[in-house]
Amino acid sequence: MAEFPFELVSPERLVFSGQVEQVVVPGSDGEFGVLAGHAPVMSTLKPGLLTIFAAGTEPRYLFVRGGFAEARPDGLTVLATVAMPLEELDAARLAQEIQDAEEDVADATDDAKRQAAQEKLEQLREFRAALAQSGLAAGPTPGH
Structure with a gap:
C-alpha cells in the first residue's frame, strides 16, 4: 500500500x-x-x-x-x-474531562455557551462509550 x-x-x-x-x-x-x-x-x-x-x-x-x-x-x-x-490517557483523566464539561454546562452564562458546552460533554460521553465498545481501554488508573 x-x-x-x-x-x-x-x-x-x-x-x-x-x-x-x-x-x-x-x-x-x-x-x-x-x-x-x-x-x-x-x-x-x-x-x-x-x-x-x-x-x-x-x-x-x-x-x-x-x-x-x-x-x-x-x-x-x-x-x-x-x-x-x-496508553497515556488514563480512566481518571477521561472522567475528569467529563466532570469539567459537566461543570461548564452548569456554569454557562448564556444559551450559546451552554449549547457549546453541552456538545462537548456529549462528544466526551460518546467517546467514552465508543472506547468501551471498541474493546480498547484507556490506560491504567493511577496506582494500578
Whole structure:
C-alpha cells in the first residue's frame, strides 16, 4: 500500500510525524479514512480515536479533541487541541474531562455557551462509550 506523510500536532508537542499507509480521523461529520492521494478536504475534529496504520506495525490509537484535519493528495496534517496516545490517557483523566464539561454546562452564562458546552460533554460521553465498545481501554488508573 502506498505511503504518505502524516503529522499530528498539539499545542504541547509534535505527537507524530512519519510515513503512514492510512489514518482514520474522527471528523465532526463522522470518521473518515485518508490514504495516499486523498482529495483535498478540511474537517474539524470531534473527541475520539485517531488511528494510524503504518507498514509493518500494529495500529496506533490516539485520543484527539478539538482542532482540524487537512488532507491533501501529498499528505495529512492534524492540528488538535488535545492529542495523546491511548496508553497515556488514563480512566481518571477521561472522567475528569467529563466532570469539567459537566461543570461548564452548569456554569454557562448564556444559551450559546451552554449549547457549546453541552456538545462537548456529549462528544466526551460518546467517546467514552465508543472506547468501551471498541474493546480498547484507556490506560491504567493511577496506582494500578
